[in-house]
Amino acid sequence: MRLLLVEDEPLAQQRIRSIIGRNFPDWEVIDAIQSIKSLKEHLKNTGNFDMILCDIHLADGLSFRAFSESPELSIPVIFITAYDQYALRSFDHNCLDYVLKPIDEKRLVKALEKAVKYHDQGSKSILNQELIDSLLNNYKSKSYKKRFLTKMGNRYVFISAENIAYFYSEDGLTYLVESGSSTRYIIDHSLSELESDLLDPLKFYRINRSMIIHLDDLIEIKPYVNGRLALSMNTKAEANLVVARERVNEFKNWINQ
The missing domain is CATH 2.40.50.40 (OB fold (Dihydrolipoamide Acetyltransferase, E2P))
Structure with missing residues (x-):
């Protein structure tokens, strides 16, 4: 599996790489980028990778801006972010899964295993009711300590x-x-x-x-x-x-x- 990693925090980037290395040693991070500008350039040549691991808040804005300019994108995206309020909006951008920071290794591995199934089945549609229900239950209605x-x-x-x-x-x-x-x-x-x-x-x-x-x-x-x-x-x-x-x-x- 060839991956594009979009993450502007060095520690988060390092943790994602280490989790991939331990659990999927045959996978390759083709490139690691940190800005919307770089993401836009890479989305012009999506044949170079099979999946995108992407933070939402980047130094120059929300990564959604880049994806909105690539409506024909067919490869899956796993969003990794500290903010749960963008979960439903992520479905507009080929979201396969939505992982919250601080990153839990088991949670990220589960998302990556889902990507393997997607890749092997050659799925044409990323959306599935199980993921939608999970996001609705865990993110949209989440309440905090008052x-x-x-x-x-x-x-x-x-x-x-x-x-x-x-x-x-x-x-x-x-x-x-x-x-x-x-x-x-x-x-x-x-x-x-x-x-x-x-x-x-x-x-x-x-x-x-x-x-x-x-x-x-x-x-x-x-x-x-x-x-x-x-x-x-x-x-x-x-x-x-x-x-x-x-x-x-x-x-x-x-x-x-």
Whole structure:
């Protein structure tokens, strides 16, 4: 199987390559590109590959723009993205499967195995009711946590998700910081759980390994050393809030959604 990989985050690109290498050693990534401009050029010669693995948010916009200019595209596309709100729209662009980040290896392997069946059967139609039903059940109606139960002294307190400035981890504990007051509370969720299942990705973003911010509390973005970004929040933070270099492009796309 010959693949075109469209991904502008180096770490995500590396993880996808490693998963393919472990599970499908005979497959070949023909090229790895990072922009809509490059994708448009490759779509002019789709005979060079059998499948496309494609992020949706790229540095220069949504990859859908490139696919919309290639209406006769016949090869399958597996979209790999941190955003679930584009799931139904992906069907307009030969979507075979839709894999959410952070990438789970078993989930991606399942999608790639589906591509093998598609390729072997020479299918002319990618759409299938099973996938449509799955997307409708898992993405369209997905709800997120509206409040968090925390403990303060000998009493319990509910903090609305709308009133949270950011989450951070320290010494094995996860804290939420309340907007305005800067009061912090310990919660029983890891940052990974918050990022993947509990928080609305349109409002919350994990800027580095130890912090998730709320968009509504963000007031300023400045360049920082080594290609990173420094953030200023409306709620006072004890430490610098810095976007990790490998997340900068995705963060900009998230801000610009």
